[in-house]
């Protein structure tokens with residue numbers, strides 16, 4: 001068990017990739033804080049983990065609200081006084097042609113995908129430091145490096161997450177906190193299913209993926225496990241493409 005005895009926080013863990021990460025981490029022995037703005041989903045994931053014999057606790061937290069994040073870390077601090085792993089996963093998108101993007105939609109995307117990541121990375125510092133071997137993993141995306149119609153605002157936030165990851169790796173290294181990013185390609189979740197279920201778009205995306213399929217949430221979770229565990233003890237400031245080779249192609 002590669003995370004035996006470790007304390008891990010996964011934001012946006014009520015669904016999709018975050019849920020997959022929570023499951024894999026719990027199966028590897030971690031005590032997982034399953035955090036989400038949607039408390040019902042978070043509790044459901046905790047129930048699933050408990051049924052399979054893992055340790056998990058649900059914490060409702062909207063990462064775009066400073067007071068929620070403060071309360072979240074307070075709970076973990078009083079229970080453990082440290083945090084070994086943080087997965088900065090909560091994210092959303094609003095599909096819109098950029099020229100029609102409203103200020104409200106831009107703020108909504110930015111407040112979760114970037115401001116939320118910044119807040120968690122900043123306010124979680126002391127607990128990661130207390131671990132003595134902290135690992136912070138940010139969910140970037142292939143879209144940090146590639147363009148697709150109606151995803152410009154989302155791409156901008158993911159590009160910023162990618163840059164933030166490298167900068168924080170340097171700043172947090174003296175405290176033995178490693179900071180890395182995952183850049184998934186396309187995985188069917190609530191975030192993507194409207195697009196992926198369109199057969200024409202699905203075919204176009206798969207044609208551009210050398211492995212000729214979409215990824216699974218478990219495959220992203222396995223990559224997160226690498227960054228979270230001592231298997232990556234000399235890796236910081238890295239971004240791992242988990243995209244079936246999509247970003248390697250033309």
Ligand SMILES: NC(=O)c1ccc[n+]([C@@H]2O[C@H](COP(=O)([O-])OP(=O)(O)OC[C@H]3O[C@@H](n4cnc5c(N)ncnc54)[C@H](O)[C@@H]3O)[C@@H](O)[C@H]2O)c1
Pocket residue numbers: 011012013014015016017018035036037038041061062063064088089090091092112116139140141142183184185186187188189190191192
């Ligand atoms: N699915 C993909 O193909 C893909 C590809 C690349 C990157 N990503 C990234 O992976 C992460 C997870 O995406 P997913 O596909 O699992 O999406 P999802 O929609 O299935 O799950 C996202 C979760 O985040 C939660 N959430 C939304 N806003 C929140 C907030 N303000 N505070 C806390 N939680 C909030 C939602 O309730 C949901 O449970 C995101 O950062 C996304 O950008 C996904």
